[in-house]
Amino acid sequence: MSVFALEGIPEVAAGDDLAGLIAIAAEIADIAVAAGVAAGTLLRHGDILAVTSKIVSKAEGRLRAAADREQAITDETVRVVATRAYPGGVTRIVENRQGLVMAAAGVDASNTPDGFVLLLPVDPDASARALCTALRARTGLRLGVVITDTAGRPWREGQTDIAIGAAGVAVLDDLRGTTDAHGRRLDVTAPAVGDEIAGAADLVKGKASGNPVAVIRGLGRLVLPLPAVDPVAAGSGVVDRGAAILLRPSENDMFRLGSAEAEALGYDRGYAAGLAAGLTAAEADLP
Amino acid sequence: MSVFALEGIPEVAAGDDLAGLIAIAAEIADIAVAAGVAAGTLLRHGDILAVTSKIVSKAEGRLRAAADREQAITDETVRVVATRAYPGGVTRIVENRQGLVMAAAGVDASNTPDGFVLLLPVDPDASARALCTALRARTGLRLGVVITDTAGRPWREGQTDIAIGAAGVAVLDDLRGTTDAHGRRLDVTAPAVGDEIAGAADLVKGKASGNPVAVIRGLGRLVLPLPAVDPVAAGSGVVDRGAAILLRPSENDMFRLGSAEAEALGYDRGYAAGLAAGLTAAEADLP
Numbered sequence: 001m002s003v004f005a006l007e008g009i010p011e012v013a014a015g016d017d018l019a020g021l022i023a024i025a026a027e028i029a030d031i032a033v034a035a036g037v038a039a040g041t042l043l044r045h046g047d048i049l050a051v052t053s054k055i056v057s058k059a060e061g062r063l064r065a066a067a068d069r070e071q072a073i074t075d076e077t078v079r080v081v082a083t084r085a086y087p088g089g090v091t092r093i094v095e096n097r098q099g100l101v102m103a104a105a106g107v108d109a110s111n112t113p114d115g116f117v118l119l120l121p122v123d124p125d126a127s128a129r130a131l132c133t134a135l136r137a138r139t140g141l142r143l144g145v146v147i148t149d150t151a152g153r154p155w156r157e158g159q160t161d162i163a164i165g166a167a168g169v170a171v172l173d174d175l176r177g178t179t180d181a182h183g184r185r186l187d188v189t190a191p192a193v194g195d196e197i198a199g200a201a202d203l204v205k206g207k208a209s210g211n212p213v214a215v216i217r218g219l220g221r222l223v224l225p226l227p228a229v230d231p232v233a234a235g236s237g238v239v240d241r242g243a244a245i246l247l248r249p250s251e252n253d254m255f256r257l258g259s260a261e262a263e264a265l266g267y268d269r270g271y272a273a274g275l276a277a278g279l280t281a282a283e284a285d286l287p
Numbered sequence: 288m289s290v291f292a293l294e295g296i297p298e299v300a301a302g303d304d305l306a307g308l309i310a311i312a313a314e315i316a317d318i319a320v321a322a323g324v325a326a327g328t329l330l331r332h333g334d335i336l337a338v339t340s341k342i343v344s345k346a347e348g349r350l351r352a353a354a355d356r357e358q359a360i361t362d363e364t365v366r367v368v369a370t371r372a373y374p375g376g377v378t379r380i381v382e383n384r385q386g387l388v389m390a391a392a393g394v395d396a397s398n399t400p401d402g403f404v405l406l407l408p409v410d411p412d413a414s415a416r417a418l419c420t421a422l423r424a425r426t427g428l429r430l431g432v433v434i435t436d437t438a439g440r441p442w443r444e445g446q447t448d449i450a451i452g453a454a455g456v457a458v459l460d461d462l463r464g465t466t467d468a469h470g471r472r473l474d475v476t477a478p479a480v481g482d483e484i485a486g487a488a489d490l491v492k493g494k495a496s497g498n499p500v501a502v503i504r505g506l507g508r509l510v511l512p513l514p515a516v517d518p519v520a521a522g523s524g525v526v527d528r529g530a531a532i533l534l535r536p537s538e539n540d541m542f543r544l545g546s547a548e549a550e551a552l553g554y555d556r557g558y559a560a561g562l563a564a565g566l567t568a569a570e571a572d573l574p
Contacts, residue, residue: 158479192445270557278565
């Protein structure tokens with residue numbers, strides 16, 4: 001597997017043709033770096049493009065005045081998971097409209113023009129599908145697209161990049177039912193390869209370098225036919241479920257609520273029950 | 288960045304010289320795949336070896352009779368984080384002796400001989416240091432070592448590989464204090480590159496393929512001097528903190544306890560307080 005940043009993507013603005021910018025960057029890179037590759041592009045069959053959500057959001061016009069950053073977070077919040085005060089503010093970890101559990105609902109104030117914040121794409125899987133379809137049509141190559149964002153996680157320090165949108169890529173490599181080298185069934189094993197791809201891409205894109213797109217080569221086994229642009233695939237029964245399948249529904253989540261929040265909720269319920277029991281017991285003692 | 292599985296690692300048994308097995312596999316691969324590379328090895332300065340914890344555990348004799356799998360999990364548990372019943376058992380997510388929060392404490396029953404389970408290395412950072420020191424001494428190359436394991440996580444489906452041990456590699460790429468392309472400070476950004484490396488390696492090792500070691504090339508910027516084997520580095524002030532720095536202390540963790548467990552704890556406390564208040568209030572009403 002090789003992973004490399006695609007250089008030459010310019011600053012992206014609302015309404016830009018992102019597929020065109022990526023395809024052109026791949027063509028320029030071709031001339032500069034890999035002259036002689038067929039089709040005039042650095043890209044090849046089976047390549048996966050990991051695209052930072054930030055440039056997708058910018059192309060889709062998701063920039064908003066920063067004056068309402070807190071309001072923007074509130075607007076993007078479907079469910080509050082946990083909050084913690086810090087000097088000068090409150091960290092809010094919430095489930096957002098995209099179904100992602102993230103600090104600040106994924107509302108971003110880094111690498112944006114002064115005075116603006118950036119919201120996530122409205123539907124990252126739809127954004128990935130549009131991008132993948134356009135790139136496949138333009139290059140004639142079977143490509144995959146993963147849209148990435150940076151997220152913290154419980155139990156471990158630091159952040160990793162994860163797949164928030166995907167098209168033409170199997171992001172969950174479901175091994176359940178297959179066997180290990182000893183013939184034992186791998187019953188609970190389903191590597192979240194979409195997140196591992198996003199993380200690998202982050203290692204070459206880098207937070208500060210400003211390269212928002214990386215190419216992952218060598219994982220063609222994960223690249224799916226895309227019925228919309230692949231007539232042969234239309235009847236194949238392959239269903240591209242996007243990155244949404246990586247979202248665990250909150251009702252199945254053992255960590256759907258922060259520990260302090262869950263304890264406070266329990267305390268309130270317990271207090272009400274205890275109070276009622278205390279009053280009843282005291283009354284029962286009355287003559 | 289390129290990432291490839293190192294082929295030719297045999298089944299590992301207790302007492303095996305893991306550094307030797309890896310070095311020999313790299314030499315064999317050299318002959319078969321990349322004849323002509325200097326020093327008779329496929330490895331190069333700045334390479335990071337991602338080693339599946341399973342073979343480290345096997346070399347360290349951490350195999351245990353499976354009859355006490357549940358007891359083994361209990362023995363490895365420092366703190367129960369969450370439990371959930373399923374038909375035929377209980378999933379236990381716990382903090383283990385290594386400080387990792389993992390299902391079943393990281394006790395593994397896949398890819399082990401029938402009737403046995405495998406415990407994690409006692410001290411994965413120490414294992415990584417020993418391996419890195421031996422590999423650097425043997426090859427004369429500045430290498431890094433990451434010991435990986437597979438872990439589930441809250442909020443998202445599937446598992447990813449994470450770094451449970453490391454030596455000679457900066458696993459947390461702390462950008463706090465640096466600035467983005469707009470000159471704004473990246474205050475909370477610290478990519479957990481160790482985990483991203485482990486995930487990238489998993490993409491080429493594969494769960495079922497039986498290749499337990501991958502080489503990551505192109506991240507030499509993250510490879511640290513190792514004072515133990517690098518006299519020049521001994522006075523450099525570089526401190527290799529291993530993968531332990533990726534462990535978030537539970538007191539700082541907003542998800543230190545499962546939602547149901549935290550709610551039950553709160554309920555009990557609330558009930559006791561409510562009961563006392565109810566009895567007191569009833570008494571106060573008495574003439």
